[in-house]
Amino acid sequence: MKILFAVKALDDISGGAERVLCQVASGLAARGHDVQVLSFDAPGGEAFYPLDARVVRVCLGIGRVKERATLREILLRMKALRRFVVREKPDVVVGFMHSMFVPAAWALIGSGVPVIASEHTVPSYYQSRIFEFFLVLAGFPFYRRYVVLSDKIRQTYPKVFQEKILSLPNPVFIPEFVADPAGEGLGRKVLLSVGRLHPLKDQGVLVQAFARLAADFPDWDLKIVGEGEMRGDLEALVVQERLEDRVFLPGAIKDISAQYRAAQIFVLPSRYEGFGLATAEAMAHGLPVVGFADCPGTNELITDGVDGVLVSGEDRVSALVSVLRRLMEDTALRVSFGEKGRDSVVFYGLDSVLDRWEELIQPPPRRLSSA
Known part of the structure; x- marks a missing residue:
């Protein structure tokens, strides 16, 4: 499949959601998918976390990615995103965090390309951001699926939205070599x-x-x-x-x-x-x-x-x-x-989580007519 991951910024950003995006995008590319990662970073930069060489980065260079965007910047980004998606025709767009999946959902109305919203926070985060949460919920008719990190989080959303919400945990790196909690013989x-x-x-x-x-x-x-x-x-x-x-x-x-x-x-x-x-x-x-x-x-x-x-x-x-x-x-x-x-935490291993991502990005089965 041709998959477009979209996120506001990756360069010099060391957050957990950005790391997960790089892991999932790289993992799906390694499994043979055609993967692109789009951000609004300036061209020529480097993502803080590594991306597989098969992943194609697209940097649109619009606005100040480390500051709150102006309305003009948001509209320019939506226009550029829609233009790119219409030209490239990915099978699905995965927007990471509400700073991306909300404008993506509205920008791609009528494009024929579905949007999956990947949320990395909890509803209580929006307690002092009521308008932002309103925009998140208002976009539900335009998300194919809305992904949260656990079923417990899913249950905190209004019931009218829960049918479209899927819980999918972050992948966790399971290392071969582990720590020494005892620390015996160590100086510090x-x-x-x-x-x-x-x-x-x-x-x-x-x-x-x-x-x-x-x-x-x-x-x-x-x-x-x-x-x-x-x-x-x-x-x-x-x-x-x-x-x-x-x-x-x-x-x-x-x-x-x-x-x-x-x-x-x-x-x-x-x-x-x-x-x-x-x-x-x-x-x-x-x-x-x-x-x-x-x-x-x-x-x-x-x-x-x-x-x-x-x-x-x-x-x-x-x-x-x-x-x-x-x-x-x-x-x-x-x-x-x-x-x-x-x-x-074995359940959260990368291969297990990638299996679930592959299920998520597949188009829903078509309903047979009752003729």
Whole structure:
């Protein structure tokens, strides 16, 4: 099949959804599909995540992709997208995230090319973005399917839309070599967190928790991998807590697998996740994982007391301190959680998820006439 993946931007963007797009597009190209990836990046750039050489990139270079688009830019993008699709005639267009699938659905009305909407967040994300959610729902008549990351998320949508909604998880890289949660013989042990530096990721809580633990665990460090708008605030907090030599913010890193393998505990303090890709990847690398019980996405991946811990409590910092202290002290528990976590994410392996993508992009069967 000829498949067009469309996303607002890929160059220098280290988000989870962008990584999934590159994995799925590359995987389908490797299976023999004709795959193109369209974005509004300027021509000549390079995607942060690798794409298979058989994937054709199309960069339309319209507008400021790292800022909120103006109405004029949106209309120009819709016009250019429609022109490209009419010329190339893909069998299906897959729009990643509402910044792309909403305008794509409206732009391609009457083109004869179906649009699949791939959503990577949860409805609660739109609580302060009511108009954006209205546009998402208004596009439902024009999506062939609307893809979310879990059945639990699907059930949070109004029932009138649920028949068109399909749950399809993100693919998770299952590595051959895994982490060493025990960390015995290592000079330093690492608490690792991976994610965009954003208020909803709540990494400040993790820094505050580590500040209370640092003196009791002098051989442990904290590493927060990712980039984003909260960098300045987090750096200031690290200085305030006098942890410059114990807390590290290396930015976005392409070889994220090496970071998982070098860690002993993974912590994601997010307030919400669409899927919790970083948590699933940490589990695949054999790491014990810690997240918050009230975080959608995270609380679907972690089985509390089996492969990790779901933190609960009104005082998020104190509750997290208690859980981390227990894991940092108990080597056997870290190893046990890591082993069981790896077993629990096999379902999300790339081949399994690609099988489901191939089912998704197939046209629906034609109904036979009753003649």
